[in-house]
Amino acid sequence: MIKATLRRIAPQLxxxxxxxxxxxxxxxxxxxxxxxxxxxxxNLVDVLNRGAPTALLAIGMTLVIATRGIDLSVGAVxxxxxxxxxxxxxxxxxxxxxxxxxxxxxxxxxxxxxxxxAVLGIQPIVATLVLMVAGRGVAQLLTEGAILTFNxxxxxxxxxxxxxxxxxxxxIWVGVxxxxxxxxRRTALGMLIEAVGVNERSARLAGVDSRxxxxxxxxxxxxxxALAGVIVAGDIKGADANNAGLWMELDAILAVVIGxxxxxxGRFSIAASLLGALIIxxxxxxxxxxxxxxxxxxxxxxxxxxxxxxxxxxxxxxxVYLLRASTGQPARETRPPAPRRPAEEGRT
Amino acid sequence: MRHSPRLPLYxxxxxxxxxxxxxxxxxxxxxxxxxxxxxxxxxxxLGIVAVGMTFVILSGGIDLSVGSVxxxxSVFxxxxxxxxxxxxxxxxxxxxxxSTLFGAAMGAIIHHLEMPPFIVTLAGMFLMRGMAYVLSTDxxxxxxxxxxxxQSLYWRAPDGGRFRLIGFLMILTFLLAMLALHRTRFGQNxxxxxxxxxxxxxxxxxxxxxxxxxxxxSGGLAGFAGIVYSLYTSAGxxxxxxxxELDAIAAVVIGxxxxxxGAGFVLGTFFxxxxxxLIQTYIVFDGQLSSWWTKIVIGGLxxxxxxxxxxxxxxxxxxxxxxxxxxxxx
Numbered sequence: 101m102i103k104a105t106l107r108r109i110a111p112q113l114x115x116x117x118x119x120x121x122x123x124x125x126x127x128x129x130x131x132x133x134x135x136x137x138x139x140x141x142x143n144l145v146d147v148l149n150r151g152a153p154t155a156l157l158a159i160g161m162t163l164v165i166a167t168r169g170i171d172l173s174v175g176a177v178x179x180x181x182x183x184x185x186x187x188x189x190x191x192x193x194x195x196x197x198x199x200x201x202x203x204x205x206x207x208x209x210x211x212x213x214x215x216x217x218a219v220l221g222i223q224p225i226v227a228t229l230v231l232m233v234a235g236r237g238v239a240q241l242l243t244e245g246a247i248l249t250f251n252x253x254x255x256x257x258x259x260x261x262x263x264x265x266x267x268x269x270x271x272i273w274v275g276v277x278x279x280x281x282x283x284x285r286r287t288a289l290g291m292l293i294e295a296v297g298v299n300e301r302s303a304r305l306a307g308v309d310s311r312x313x314x315x316x317x318x319x320x321x322x323x324x325x326a327l328a329g330v331i332v333a334g335d336i337k338g339a340d341a342n343n344a345g346l347w348m349e350l351d352a353i354l355a356v357v358i359g360x361x362x363x364x365x366g367r368f369s370i371a372a373s374l375l376g377a378l379i380i381x382x383x384x385x386x387x388x389x390x391x392x393x394x395x396x397x398x399x400x401x402x403x404x405x406x407x408x409x410x411x412x413x414x415x416x417x418x419x420v421y422l423l424r425a426s427t428g429q430p431a432r433e434t435r436p437p438a439p440r441r442p443a444e445e446g447r448t
Numbered sequence: 449m450r451h452s453p454r455l456p457l458y459x460x461x462x463x464x465x466x467x468x469x470x471x472x473x474x475x476x477x478x479x480x481x482x483x484x485x486x487x488x489x490x491x492x493x494l495g496i497v498a499v500g501m502t503f504v505i506l507s508g509g510i511d512l513s514v515g516s517v518x519x520x521x522s523v524f525x526x527x528x529x530x531x532x533x534x535x536x537x538x539x540x541x542x543x544x545x546x547s548t549l550f551g552a553a554m555g556a557i558i559h560h561l562e563m564p565p566f567i568v569t570l571a572g573m574f575l576m577r578g579m580a581y582v583l584s585t586d587x588x589x590x591x592x593x594x595x596x597x598x599q600s601l602y603w604r605a606p607d608g609g610r611f612r613l614i615g616f617l618m619i620l621t622f623l624l625a626m627l628a629l630h631r632t633r634f635g636q637n638x639x640x641x642x643x644x645x646x647x648x649x650x651x652x653x654x655x656x657x658x659x660x661x662x663x664x665x666s667g668g669l670a671g672f673a674g675i676v677y678s679l680y681t682s683a684g685x686x687x688x689x690x691x692x693e694l695d696a697i698a699a700v701v702i703g704x705x706x707x708x709x710g711a712g713f714v715l716g717t718f719f720x721x722x723x724x725x726l727i728q729t730y731i732v733f734d735g736q737l738s739s740w741w742t743k744i745v746i747g748g749l750x751x752x753x754x755x756x757x758x759x760x761x762x763x764x765x766x767x768x769x770x771x772x773x774x775x776x777x778x
Contacts, residue, residue, distance in 0.1 A: 395578065409563050
């Protein structure tokens with residue numbers, strides 16, 4: 101099991117090592133970690149800490165994409181959850197109640213998406229587009245367009261505090277990842293999700309309650325987004341409905357794609373997606389540390405996606421497979437590449 | 449009997465008329481040439497880009513890169529005119545060429561590498577936004593007498609409203625798109641591809657050429673929208689038009705085009721754009737409502753139209769296959 105997982109995430113580990121090495125080249129002090137006031141400081145810790153929102157979103161997004169869906173609304177849900185938590189704490193509630201309210205808001209958003217996709221049968225990209233457009237408006241309505249600041253140490257501790265020398269966001273995302281990973285891999289849940297992603301109809305005929313499962317994955321995505329939103333709000337001690345989580349859905353999808361998960365559903369690996377999130381953060385950090393203009397960040401990210409797309413393309417995979425077969429080398433893949441999918445399945 | 453494919457278009461038209469009547473009932477001043485002229489001028493770039501999006505969505509795809517392409521084009525034009533001293537007309541031609549080629553390249557990747565349009569155009573969105581940043585992160589003003597001349601072209605309505613050139617350019621784009629979709633082979637191929645790519649291929653539709661053509665049209669129109677936007681604001685700014693792709697998709701859906709492809713009309717998109725403009729005008733007239741209500745109302749309209757498409761879809765399948773309908777629903 102562990103060996104299989106390691107083989108699955110080997111490419112991502114290699115890319116991460118490469119990205120970290122790049123950091124080391126542009127900034128030799130990159131790996132130094134020092135202890136100060138009972139807390140670890142260093143660029144490596146920073147990558148783990150700053151990558152927390154993307155990592156959290158990537159966990160939910162992996163499950164959604166495994167069912168051949170997509171959730172475009174996570175950025176807007178982050179803004180809503182942050183606004184709800186900030187509202188609760190500024191109106192005098194305890195920070196745990198505020199966190200609960202934020203999570204509840206995320207759960208409602210997730211259930212709404214799940215309802216549209218699973219019950220009404222709307223394409224996921226369209227169904228979640230509704231909340232992506234309207235959700236940010238709702239968040240702005242909650243904060244009345246301003247940045248809602250708060251001074252609660254408990255809530256801001258979620259974003260900027262530290263437990264046992266490590267920043268709190270790191271504990272949160274690692275904890276959520278472990279919980280989600282154990283839940284899907286120690287039970288049959290992961291396999292059922294993959295079954296729905298590969299072919300929903302045959303999964304349903306085989307007795308899988310695909311409707312409940314679909315609602316559940318969107319619910320998890322909503323909860324993960326809400327947690328990320330509360331962390332971001334806690335970090336800046338305020339809920340910024342305009343900018344919180346802006347374009348985060350794209351980073352989350354990118355993390356899942358870098359993790360080698362197919363956008364067409366099926367086999368998934370949460371660990372690989374998390375490595376994808378860390379790779380994105382390391383690349384960001386390398387660009388910052390190298391002193392290159394930040395403007396290049398997006399261009400490099402785009403080129404990275406294009407390179408990964410080309411590698412993952414079914415056509416390129418087939419070509420490589422044929423090349424291996426024709427040169428007489430033993431093909432590593434025992435399974436022949438999938439036949440061309442019917443065209444309408446290739447659409448998202 | 450199947451319902452008419454024009455039904456969603458009629459619903460869009462009815463929505464527009466009802467919204468207009470509701471607005472005018474509250475603010476009689478809204479029924480004026482001035483408001484109509486501003487509606488066209490302010491939404492010119494959105495309308496043009498929504499035409500390209502209609503082509504893409506009709507073919508069953510999606511193009512997320514258009515907002516970035518508009519921003520890139522506006523910065524590209526401003527930098528070319530200010531720093532390179534090129535005449536605006538030559539700069540327009542260059543910008544159109546770059547954006548069309550960019551769209552064609554995305555189409556080629558989508559077709560030849562068999563990747564979902566969503567993720568390919570997402571990469572395109574990052575790339576173009578990044579290129580805009582690389583060119584300039586500041587707002588670059590455009591001060592060329594040719595720009596001033598283009599901006600001074602307008603038709604003055606009886607009450608002083610000014611129908612500017614860019615509004616006419618948008619209407620011209622819609623007319624040309626209608627001709628292209630309904631009177632050319634390319635347009636028929638777009639519908640065929642959206643209906644079913646496999647069937648289209650079996651019928652002899654050149655998939656590669658059509659797909660690349662569709663994304664080239666979308667990219668080129670986004671570049672054209674960038675030119676119009678540059679004329680509208682007299683500046684190029686790399687942070688401008690963030691999220692316009694969502695507005696364009698919303699306009700297309702509210703216009704009654706099926707998001708799964710194959711059915712829809714450019715005329716619907718035109719009224720979709722007008723409905724969105726009307727919401728904004730209403731908020732301006734009201735003065736009490738905040739801008740975020742625009743997003744919430746557009747989100748609600750989006751949901752209503754998606755639901756309408758779903759209901760129409762169910763009604764059709766129920767009538768075509770009454771015997772199997774109950775089995776399909778279980």
